[in-house]
Amino acid sequence: MAPEFSYQDLLPIGEDKTEYRLLSSDGISKFSADGKEFLKVSPAVIENLTEVAIHDISHYLRSEHLAQLAKILKDPESSPNDRFVALDLLKNANISAGGVLPMCQDTGTVIVMGKKGQQVLTTEKDELSISKGVYGAFTKLNLRYSQLAPISTWEEKNTGNNLPAQIEIYSDTDHANEYNFLFIAKGGGSANKSFLYQETKAVLNPKSFLTWLDEKLRSLGTSACPPYHLVVVIGGTSAEFTVKTAKLASTKYLDSLPTKGDAKTGHGFRDLELEKEILKLTQEIGIGAQFGGKYFCHDVRVVRLPRHGASLPIAIAVSCSADRQVKAKITKDGVFIEKLETEPAHFLPATTDEDLDKDEVKIDLSKPMADILANYLSTQQKLE
Numbered sequence: 001m002a003p004e005f006s007y008q009d010l011l012p013i014g015e016d017k018t019e020y021r022l023l024s025s026d027g028i029s030k031f032s033a034d035g036k037e038f039l040k041v042s043p044a045v046i047e048n049l050t051e052v053a054i055h056d057i058s059h060y061l062r063s064e065h066l067a068q069l070a071k072i073l074k075d076p077e078s079s080p081n082d083r084f085v086a087l088d089l090l091k092n093a094n095i096s097a098g099g100v101l102p103m104c105q106d107t108g109t110v111i112v113m114g115k116k117g118q119q120v121l122t123t124e125k126d127e128l129s130i131s132k133g134v135y136g137a138f139t140k141l142n143l144r145y146s147q148l149a150p151i152s153t154w155e156e157k158n159t160g161n162n163l164p165a166q167i168e169i170y171s172d173t174d175h176a177n178e179y180n181f182l183f184i185a186k187g188g189g190s191a192n193k194s195f196l197y198q199e200t201k202a203v204l205n206p207k208s209f210l211t212w213l214d215e216k217l218r219s220l221g222t223s224a225c226p227p228y229h230l231v232v233v234i235g236g237t238s239a240e241f242t243v244k245t246a247k248l249a250s251t252k253y254l255d256s257l258p259t260k261g262d263a264k265t266g267h268g269f270r271d272l273e274l275e276k277e278i279l280k281l282t283q284e285i286g287i288g289a290q291f292g293g294k295y296f297c298h299d300v301r302v303v304r305l306p307r308h309g310a311s312l313p314i315a316i317a318v319s320c321s322a323d324r325q326v327k328a329k330i331t332k333d334g335v336f337i338e339k340l341e342t343e344p345a346h347f348l349p350a351t352t353d354e355d356l357d358k359d360e361v362k363i364d365l366s367k368p369m370a371d372i373l374a375n376y377l378s379t380q381q382k383l384e
């Protein structure tokens with residue numbers, strides 16, 4: 001007898017606990033039809049949201065990412081190299097948060113995923129509105145253009161505005177009057193560390209799998225600027241779904257997946273135990289944050305997917321030190337974008353007397369400015 005029918009999304013993500021900030025309430029209107037409330041969103045709203053999203057991910061990081069860098073500085077097991085890299089990346093984050101220079105010279109390929117509720121209406125092709133936003137951001141901000149148009153199979157030309165972007169829009173029945181987005185800017189080095197392996201059941205046991213993975217992780221190397229957010233996806237209904245799941249997991253989009261499988265529906269889940277084991281493995285490999293140490297990876301996500309009995313696709317992907325992604329949504333209450341850290345200075349270690357050398361000029365702020373200046377000039381003269 002056939003088992004009872006049962007349905008679950010392949011990637012059943014849970015409640016969205018993202019903290020958002022309101023961008024605007026303009027350009028959104030409501031109307032009712034057939035007893036349902038519809039949202040009408042003007043193209044300018046999507047264009048502006050995209051432009052802000054590209055700005056934000058080019059300059060700001062998530063607080064969790066910055067906290068992970070700060071943790072490296074405090075960990076007594078970090079190598080001097082780990083600490084050097086973490087401190088430099090924190091300084092870099094502070095420069096980029098100034099809003100002039102982006103966090104990385106490789107400003108990335110723009111990848112946008114939209115989930116459009118069935119009761120959301122737009123009046124222009126959404127891919128066009130999003131592309132206009134990408135164009136606006138890349139032509140107004142100090143962002144490098146990386147996209148090469150193929151003119152013939154052998155000849156290429158930079159498009160001069162970082163278009164085209166990869167834009168994928170899905171229909172969403174779970175949030176019928178919301179339009180949800182994920183914006184990513186993926187650098188070439190980081191994208192190059194996305195791998196698909198067509199394996200067999202022979203690696204589907206803990207010992208063989210970890211031996212297999214150890215070799216693959218060593219071959220990842222450091223050219224995508226670790227510490228990495230590492231993802232391993234095991235299984236998949238197709239090769240492309242396995243790799244796409246790895247990309248989504250690398251942005252933390254799948255963090256709320258269930259943590260157990262289900263024989264009835266076969267949905268994907270996160271294996272938290274294996275995540276811990278793999279993180280330990282990455283710490284013991286010794287590559288560290290670029291020049292040897294413990295912090296090859298900040299964290300690990302493992303997603304297990306259903307598979308055809310004759311296939312075992314496995315994907316490995318990373319999000320690099322330019323960990324650029326942001327969620328956004330358009331609802332009846334307005335346009336919202338995920339809050340990123342705009343003031344990362346508090347993640348930097350405090351400067352103490354030990355960081356000063358003997359040549360520093362001591363300034364007593366309780367004295368009048370004339371006295372401070374006189375003291376400054378005489379100290380400078382002594383030093384010269």
Ligand code: SF4
Binds near residue numbers: 187189190223321322
């Ligand atoms: S791997 Fe990431 S941090 Fe390194 S250059 Fe590429 S985008 Fe920048």
